[in-house]
Amino acid sequence: MPAPVLMIVGTASSAGKSTLVAALCRLAARRGLRVAPFKAQNMSNNAAVTADGGEIARSTAVQAAAAGIAPTVAMNPILIKPEGQRRSQIIVEGKPWRTLDAADFWQRKALLWPVVTRNLDALRAEYDLVIAEGAGSPVELNLKAGDLVNMRVAVYARARTLLVGDIDRGGIFAQLLGTLMLLEPDERQLIEGLIINRFRGDPALFADGVRILEERSGVPVLGVVPWIEDLGLPEEDAVALEQARPVVTQGLTIAVIQLPAIANFDDFDPLAREPGVTVRYIDHPAQLAGAAAVILPGTKHTLAARRWLRERGFDAALRQFAGPIAGICGGYQLLGERISDPLAVEGAGGEEAGLGLLPIETIFAAEKQTTQTVARARVEWGGTADLYGYEIHMGRSHRLGAAQPFLTIVQRGAVATTEADGCISDDGRVWGCYIHGLFANTEFRRGWLRQLGWQPPSEHTPSVDPFDRLADQVAAALGPATLDRLFTVSP
Structure with missing residues (x-):
């Protein structure tokens, strides 16, 4: 039986x-259930790569990690990358x-329901x-005819x-009712309950x-989940960067240029979690003032x-910037001498001179490189441990x-190699x-930060698994009886 x-679903x-x-994936896994996340369609440039080289939304890969399983493309069969x-x-x-305009995609959505x-x-x-996730609101009335991810799935x-x-x-x-x-x-x-999320203060005040x-809807409120500070999980998409961020002037500041169609900016979350390090997203050159280093991130x-x-x-x-400059993926391409897209892989294609800060040239190809990758740094501060990460790119860059x-x-995927890569x-x-x-590799991350004058903390503070911390908060808000009912899997 399935x-x-x-x-x-959300409002x-x-x-x-x-x-x-x-949170629910972690709670179900704690109970010994074999649980998997599912999101039929996601729109985000924050992507992850599965073991077989498939590309899915980063948020789905995070949910799979919470469930204690490896992510697969079945968990997010449709990903839209703007x-x-x-x-x-x-x-x-x-x-x-x-690659489609919005109107063309709308006309082809019917082809994708069997994929879902x-x-x-x-x-x-x-x-x-x-445990399935909707997208946006399930009652966008002008979009419901082409629904692939919300109540049609339910x-x-x-x-x-x-x-x-x-x-x-x-x-x-107004949101819920x-x-x-x-x-x-x-x-x-099908709606079995309502959840109030991100409540600040004593939930008893919302009794x-x-x-x-409950009186107006006839649907039970299952819990009031508190606002959780500094959760430490990657953001789903770039909407989070549009929110105002406090300007911190003390400690080490690393500027990340917020490029159009920025991609995989969770690359820099491990830097931001280090004590005494601030990651500042900027969109104007004047904001480089006070930065110890600059990173150009990925972009679609x-x-x-x-x-x-x-x-x-x-x-x-x-x-003119005197400090270190790093580029990841699209940011790496931008640092080079020339970028060429003769096949119009991205947009209308064409060619541009790069920033000229690295002696490389990039040509876009028709086939996308998506793979889990293991590497070793060729610089002393990069450490000696294997570096684990992943690649998602259409461009091929060549050193000059x-x-x-x-x-x-x-190693790329399951294939061992000894290929020189990147440029310095x-x-x-x-x-x-x-x-x-x-930067998720601790030895590499801290080695680079030391080059910038950063000192690691003198005392070791035991880390708390962010999934467990999140799950504990949600479990307390929903209560054991609700969780028992939600996680009943017998027919």
């Missing part, structure tokens, strides 16, 4: 659905399918429980469905709110990012003349490579 599906984007799915306001690359079952059901069915045959799977609202945004009654009102009757009957919601549209840097005045500012590589690749300037100040996740 495994049951527990589904989390809006960024209501906390992804985080709650991660290249601009209207054009996106569509990843289907881990591989590029087509096939992968959900496969997970239900393999696991005891599937109805197909007859999923026990929970509706989540973000009280920190305000308007929680309005969403319930707009659901179709067959969808409404009247719980009563009002390198040529557009190159033009943006020139228009913003970053060319001169980066050439006697340019020095930055890394040696020792003669003075060691500027470097770049394609490997995402480098």
Whole structure:
């Protein structure tokens, strides 16, 4: 018999659905259940690579980690990677399918529903429980006809469905009651409970709110989940970067240039978690003031990012910057002499001169490189341990003349190799490579930070697993009786 599906839908984007799915995956795994996450369709440039080279949303890979399993493409069969306001690359079952304008994708969505059901069915045959996540709101009335990810999935799977609202945004009654009102009757009957998310303060103060919601909706409020500071999990997409961030002037500051269509910016979360280190996302050269180093991150549209840097005045500012400069993936390409996209792989294609800070040239190819990668640093401060990460890129970069590589690749996927990769300037100040996740390697990360004058903490503070911390908070909010009911897997 297929495994049951527990589904989390939200009143809006960024209501906390992804985080709650991660928490529930960890709680289910603690009970000995074989549990898998599922999100039929995601839109994000924060991606991860599976063991077989498939590409899925980073948030789904995080949920799989919470469940204690390796991520697979079945968990996120459709990934939309925006290249601009209207054009996106569509990843289907881990591989590029087509690059489409929004209108063209809408016309082709009917072709993808069998992809959704096939992968959900496969997970239900393999696991005891599937915890599915919706996207945005399930009642965007102009979009429901093409729904691939919200209530159409819930109805197909007859999923026990929970509706989540973000009280920190305000308007929680309109969020939850309005969403319930707009659901179709067959969808409404699947809603088993409401969850209030991100409550600041004593939840007892919202007792009247719980009563009002239950009286008006006839649906139980299963819990009030508190606001959790510094959770330490990657953000789902770049929406998080649009929120105002405090400016910190003490300690070591690393500036990350917030390129258009920025991708995989969770690369820098391990830096931000180090004591005495601030990661500042910037979009203007004046914000380089006080930074000890600059990082150019990945981007889904390198040529557009190159033009943006020139228009913003970053060319001169980066050439005058005296500190270290690093580039990851698209950022690495931008540091080179020339970027060429003759096949129009990204946008309209074309060619641009790079920043000229590394002696490399990049040419975009039709085939995307997606692989889990193991490397070793070729610089003294990079340490001697293997460096684990992953690659997602269309471009192929070549060092010019006697340019020095930055890394040696020792394994791509399951294939051993000894390939020189990346590039570092003669003075060691500027470097770049394609490997995402480098800074998650502690020896490498701290070696680079020491080059900037950072000192590690003198006392070791035992780390707390962020999934366990999150799961404990959610478990306390929902209570054991609710969890018992949600995790019942017998027919």
